[in-house]
Every structure is written in structure tokens, then in C-alpha cells.
Amino acid sequence: MSGSSGEVRAGIxxxxxxxxxxxxxxxxxxxxxxxxxxVSPEEAARTVLEQALSKAGLDSSxxxxxxxxxxxxxxxxxxxxxxxEITAAATGAFHLNNNRPAVVxxxxxxxxxxxxxxxxxxxxxFLMNDKCAAGTGRFLEMMAVCLETDLEGLSRLAARxxxxxxxxxxxxxxxxxxxxxxxxxxxxxxxIAAGLFQAIAGRIATMVNQFPPLPETLFCGGGxxxxxxxxxxxxxxxxxxxxxxxxxxxxxxxxxxSV
Amino acid sequence: MAQLLRQRxxxxxxxxxxEALAREPxxxxxxxxxxxxxVPEEIIIAAGFHPQRLCATDSYQARSGExxxxxxxxxxxxxxxxxxxxxxFRSLPLVVLPGxxxxxxxxxxxxxxTTEVYFLDVGRGADYLENASFWAxxxxxxxxxxRKRFGITASREKMLQACHATNRRTEAFRRLYRYRAENPGxxxxxxxxxxxxxxxxxxxxxxxxxxxxxLEESQATAIKNTGWPxxxxxxxxxxxxxxxxxxxxxxxxxxxxxxxTCGAYGHLFDPxxxxxxxxxxxxxxxxxxxxxxxxxxxxPNLGKLADRIQDAVSEYRLDGVVYYVLRxxxxxxxxxxxxxxxxxxxxxxxxxxxxxxxxEDRGQLITRLEALREMLGEKGERFKR
Numbered sequence: 001m002s003g004s005s006g007e008v009r010a011g012i013x014x015x016x017x018x019x020x021x022x023x024x025x026x027x028x029x030x031x032x033x034x035x036x037x038x039v040s041p042e043e044a045a046r047t048v049l050e051q052a053l054s055k056a057g058l059d060s061s062x063x064x065x066x067x068x069x070x071x072x073x074x075x076x077x078x079x080x081x082x083x084x085e086i087t088a089a090a091t092g093a094f095h096l097n098n099n100r101p102a103v104v105x106x107x108x109x110x111x112x113x114x115x116x117x118x119x120x121x122x123x124x125x126f127l128m129n130d131k132c133a134a135g136t137g138r139f140l141e142m143m144a145v146c147l148e149t150d151l152e153g154l155s156r157l158a159a160r161x162x163x164x165x166x167x168x169x170x171x172x173x174x175x176x177x178x179x180x181x182x183x184x185x186x187x188x189x190x191x192i193a194a195g196l197f198q199a200i201a202g203r204i205a206t207m208v209n210q211f212p213p214l215p216e217t218l219f220c221g222g223g224x225x226x227x228x229x230x231x232x233x234x235x236x237x238x239x240x241x242x243x244x245x246x247x248x249x250x251x252x253x254x255x256x257x258s259v
Numbered sequence: 260m261a262q263l264l265r266q267r268x269x270x271x272x273x274x275x276x277x278e279a280l281a282r283e284p285x286x287x288x289x290x291x292x293x294x295x296x297x298v299p300e301e302i303i304i305a306a307g308f309h310p311q312r313l314c315a316t317d318s319y320q321a322r323s324g325e326x327x328x329x330x331x332x333x334x335x336x337x338x339x340x341x342x343x344x345x346x347x348f349r350s351l352p353l354v355v356l357p358g359x360x361x362x363x364x365x366x367x368x369x370x371x372x373t374t375e376v377y378f379l380d381v382g383r384g385a386d387y388l389e390n391a392s393f394w395a396x397x398x399x400x401x402x403x404x405x406r407k408r409f410g411i412t413a414s415r416e417k418m419l420q421a422c423h424a425t426n427r428r429t430e431a432f433r434r435l436y437r438y439r440a441e442n443p444g445x446x447x448x449x450x451x452x453x454x455x456x457x458x459x460x461x462x463x464x465x466x467x468x469x470x471x472x473x474l475e476e477s478q479a480t481a482i483k484n485t486g487w488p489x490x491x492x493x494x495x496x497x498x499x500x501x502x503x504x505x506x507x508x509x510x511x512x513x514x515x516x517x518x519x520t521c522g523a524y525g526h527l528f529d530p531x532x533x534x535x536x537x538x539x540x541x542x543x544x545x546x547x548x549x550x551x552x553x554x555x556x557x558x559p560n561l562g563k564l565a566d567r568i569q570d571a572v573s574e575y576r577l578d579g580v581v582y583y584v585l586r587x588x589x590x591x592x593x594x595x596x597x598x599x600x601x602x603x604x605x606x607x608x609x610x611x612x613x614x615x616x617x618x619e620d621r622g623q624l625i626t627r628l629e630a631l632r633e634m635l636g637e638k639g640e641r642f643k644r
Contacts, residue, residue, distance in 0.1 A: 071622065071626070083633065084626055084629045084630040084633055085626065085630075086626070086627075086630035086633070086634075087630060087633040087634070111623070111626075122634070123630070123633070123634045124608075124634070125603065125608070125634075126630060126634070128623075128626075128627055130613065210596060210599070210600075
């Protein structure tokens, strides 16, 4: 599986918004790096790999295997093996959750995935959002810009909301108009931010509720770094949701363990 | 596109189907055009016309059709509207549209501006015992309309001959269907769906001969079994030239071993089972074949579809199901979640794919399909460069 002790493997997750790399030795993460995905996914992959190696004080000659995953997985020339982000997310989450079955929610830049993971760590079912950006990290980023803040600021705003605004559209384009219209009507930013999280969480909950309620629900991907989305999701799904450690790297880590 | 697919095919006999698709005949006075698998070809043949199924899935025409129907209409409806807008149907003496879905009902009005339209009411009930008389009566009205409108006899004998011809076509299709399902990699999904689409306008006798030829050639050819997971394809129709789903399935290393779609299985699998050779008997048999046997979600057919899927998966030892929803075709979309649940309870893996006729979502589709492949395959069978 993840190699003999001492052997170092790299997992590169080329997402639509960010590219991540992890180095793994004996199934333990020893280094990680993240960069924005540029027009050249190959270059982003090379950059994160070099950064992760540099942080660990290693060079590429010590790598026994490189596995790529994510939206740009086939553009990563340095990787010998390729696995989809669905299998990788499931494998990473399973390992980080002490090998227990769970429903995994992965909110990435362009896709939201909900994956059912069995007792043996295999994927038994999965759902992905439609091809539009609704309910994804990219949507949150766009809305944060509308409210003149960033993703962290959006969570801070939402935490102060008394009554979340009702936002009906989760289409990125129409939601932007809706946000602009709410601002014009004098609705405070806090309530708009909370309303945005509630709208996305409701959409993700529709996917989660199509799976049997397994004992645990796990959360990873860039979206899981947002406390506002996490809280809104717990409320919409109606049960505790555990954010996995270093959520943005779960898929890259899982890719290494998948092969 | 037909020429490209022809060049890719390992079977020379498939050329007939691709060439037929490349030079699909323009509608002419000797043809009666129809839409959907619920219209009985045998009645049209008995009336002395050539039946030409005109269900379209052309992205260019769909964009053109958006000027006549809503942008948010089903792509098949938009494609047909696009053809109407470009005056494609004017030379046909008649077009037959079943009122099976709202889109077809609207199209009947739209097409009647330039072409004579016969609206075939097929009701919405699915139970054969309750609806058989109604369906047979509607077919009788259609037959009588043709007789009166064109001053022809459309005799019982001619209808019986037509039934025999389409039954021979069905025998050939069933042979093809089973052969593919039982022989992985023997005949590609492209060749199969091209043959099915070509049957929409090819003479049944010629088409039947060509299918037998294709089978004979395949049987004499060494088969390269890829070992890819083998799937059943259900849901919206795969109609030439909209083969995007077949392309991404192949790219994800998944084999379509069988289907339950209305452009192939639904169009060609069921025979006319004749108990009585009277006119009434033939009309009842046709109603049973076309409407009673339909899996179309315009009727409450979900239980029947789920049973048929489970039977096919079990009979042909398939690995899973891809349920294709042509985006904005609501009737297929509406049953996705329930179908998923039914099959999940029966331990049949299903991946629902919702897409349209455009090509920009190929990457997202391939990710889903590769994940399905990984889910179905053994661990360690991941893609290697």
C-alpha cells in the first residue's frame, strides 16, 4: 500500500482553484504545500512538489512514487499513477478517521462530492454536484468578493448574524445579483453571509441525505476550512460533522494511499 | 462524424450503418415522419409509406430551436424545433407525434405550421390490462385516418406483412443484443448505437441483412476482451450524432454491454406478438409491443424499469448501471433518486449522469465515470500511465 518504511511517496491534487502536494512516509504525512492553480497545471504541480520537498529537506531522487489526482490529474507529467479525487478523498478520509465507515463531504473549488465509504475503505456510492459552481468553494469565494471580504471574513460575518437572510439562488451568477439586491435593500452583511452559507449547506444536505445515516459524517476540501460552512452544514444535515485534520490535503494524501 | 466513427470501427460491415447515417435521406413525399418509439411503423408501412423516425439530438439544431421554444426545453425538443425552423419537415406529407410528454405535445402545434401533423394520443396509463383497448383504439383511429387522408386501403394483409418484416428485424436485433451482452468487446457500443440509429430510416429488410452480416463478421474476428467493467446503459436515448456519453465511457475504460434506452432496445427489442391475425388482433399486438412494452418515464413505468435493469444486470452478469439523464428532460430526471434507491437496495451500483448535447462538461463526466470504474474495480487496478 503506502510503501515500506523510509520510502517517500508524493500525492499531487490539481484542483480547479488550488494545487496541493503531500509527502508521505510510512502512511504519515511529512510535508505539504499548496499553491493557486494557474493556467498551467503542470507548472503548479511542479511548484508544490518542489515546495513540499524543500520543506522536508528532501530532493526528488528520494521519491519512490508520485500519484496525481484532482481535476488536472492527467496534466501532471511527473506522476506515474492517476486516481480520481473521489477514490482519493474516500481513502484519505477513511485513514484519517481510524478506518471507520463514514459519509464524506468534500467541498472543492469546482465540485462538491458526497461519498459513502464502507468498512473496508472502499467507495460504495457517491454523488457530485451539477456542472455549475453552485454549492462549491468557488461560489463562496465569489460571494466573499461581493461582500468585500475573503473566505475567513465571510465566516466571521456569519457568526455575528442574528437572522440569516433568505437567499434562494445558488447559481453563482444569480446569487451575486441577489446579494447586490440585498445590500441595496439595506440588509446587513452579516445576515447575507449567514444566508449564503445556509443556501449552500441546504444544497449539500440534499445530497448527504440520499445516503444512509452512517455513524460519522466527515468534512474535507477547501470548503471545510470555513467554520461558517461547517456550522451551516451541521444545522442543515442535523447531525455532527467532523472536520478532518488539514482538510485541503486529504485528497492528495488519499491519492498516495490509494495505489 | 459518421465517417470518423466508421474508420475507427474494427468491423468492416459496420460501414453500412455509418454510411446510412452520413447520408440520412431528406424527408420526401413517400415518407411519413414520426417521433418517439410509441408510433407503430407497421401501420405506416401498411399504408404504403416509408416510416422515418425523426427524433433529433443535434446541438446545432438545438441552439437554432431555442428561437422557437424555451431555452430551458429538453434538447430533443429543441433539436426538432430547430429542424422545423429550418424547414426540414415541409416536404413530408405527414408527421406523427405521440402526446407522451409535454414537449412532444407542444411540438405537434409548432410543426403544424408547415407540415400536416397527426397527434397520437397514447394516454398516460401504463398498465396493459387497463389500457390495451384504449391504445388499440387510438391505433385504429390512426389507421383509419391514413386510409381516409390518402385514399389507400392499408389492408390487414399488408399490416401483417409489415409485422413479419419488423419481427425479422427484431430477431436480428435480439441476436445482436445478446451477442454483445455475452461477448465482451465483440462489437463496440458505437457500432451498436449507430446500427440502432440507422434503423430509424433504413428499410427493415436491408437493415436486418446488414445486422446478420455484422454478427457474422464479428464471430469470425478474434475478440480483444479489454476486461473493462461492463455496464448497462439506461435512461435517455443515445441517438446519432449525440455520442458524447459513449466517448467518455470509452475514455474512462467502461464498456456498455447492454442498454434499455428507447433509441435502441426500446425501438427494436420487442416483437409484435400476434395471437389473432385479424385487424383488431394486429392492432392489439402492436399496442402491446409499442406502448405496453415501453419503459418510457412519461408513463408510471419506474417499477418495470427497475425490474428490467435488475434482470439484465443479473442475466448478463454486468457490473453496474449508468443512468443517463438528458439535461432538461424532466421525465427521466424526476425518477433518478427513486431509481437509485431501489437499485441500491438490490445492491446494483448506479451512477446517474446528467448532461446535454454540448461538449464542455466532458472533463467532469470522465471524473465521475473513472470514479465509477475505480469503485467497481479491484483495488490496485487504478489507471497507470
